[in-house]
Amino acid sequence: MVTRWGCTAGAILLLLATAAAHHSTASYDLVHGTIIGGVVVKFEWTNPHAQIWLDVAGEQNETEHWSVELESPRVLGRLGWTKETLKPGDRISITGGRAKDGSFRLRAASVQFADGRKLAALPD
Numbered sequence: 001m002v003t004r005w006g007c008t009a010g011a012i013l014l015l016l017a018t019a020a021a022h023h024s025t026a027s028y029d030l031v032h033g034t035i036i037g038g039v040v041v042k043f044e045w046t047n048p049h050a051q052i053w054l055d056v057a058g059e060q061n062e063t064e065h066w067s068v069e070l071e072s073p074r075v076l077g078r079l080g081w082t083k084e085t086l087k088p089g090d091r092i093s094i095t096g097g098r099a100k101d102g103s104f105r106l107r108a109a110s111v112q113f114a115d116g117r118k119l120a121a122l123p124d
Contacts, residue, residue, distance in 0.1 A: 028107040030097035036066060036106060037093040045073050045083035052086060052108070054094065066104040068094055070121050079120045090114070096121070 038056035052068040070076060073083070086092070093112045099105035108121035 027100055028097040028105075029100050030107065032097075033095055033109070034098040034106060035093055035095050038064075038066065038091070040086050040088055040090040040092060041065070042088060043083075043086035047072055050076055050081075052092075052094070052111075054092070056104075064104050066106060068096070068106045068108050070108050071123070075123060076121070079123065081119060085119070086111075094121075 036054065036056050038054040041053040041055055042051075043053075044051045050070040050073055052070065054066045054068055056064045056066050058064045071079075073081075091114045094106060094108050095110045095112075096106045096108040110118055110120050110122075112118045
C-alpha cells in the first residue's frame with residue numbers, strides 16, 4: 001500500500017514539474033507587443049505547443065526565419081483553429097511577445113490572415 005502511494009505521489013510530482021517547465025513564458029517579453037508579417041514556411045499541430053515557422057523580410061531586405069510558439073492544439077481548437085488553419089505560402093501577421101534574448105522567436109497572441117480574418121492564439 002505504501003509503495004503504491006509512493007509511486008502515485010512520485011508520478012504526480014513528475015507531471016507537475018514537466019508541466020511547469022514547458023509552460024514557462026519567462027523567456028518572452030509579454031508586456032511590449034511585437035507584430036511580424038511574412039510567409040508561412042511550416043505549421044506544426046503538435047503537443048505541447050503548436051508552432052509556426054515564418055519567413056519575414058528584415059530591415060536590410062534579408063529574410064529572417066522566425067519561430068512562433070502557440071498554445072496546445074486543444075486550446076487552439078477551442079479558439080477556432082484546426083490543423084488545416086495555416087498552409088505553407090500563406091501570408092499572415094502575428095502579434096505577440098518577442099523573445100527577450102532578441103532572437104527571432106515569438107509567443108503568439110493573435111494571427112491575422114491576408115483576407116482580414118483574425119484568430120486569437122491565447123485564451124481570454
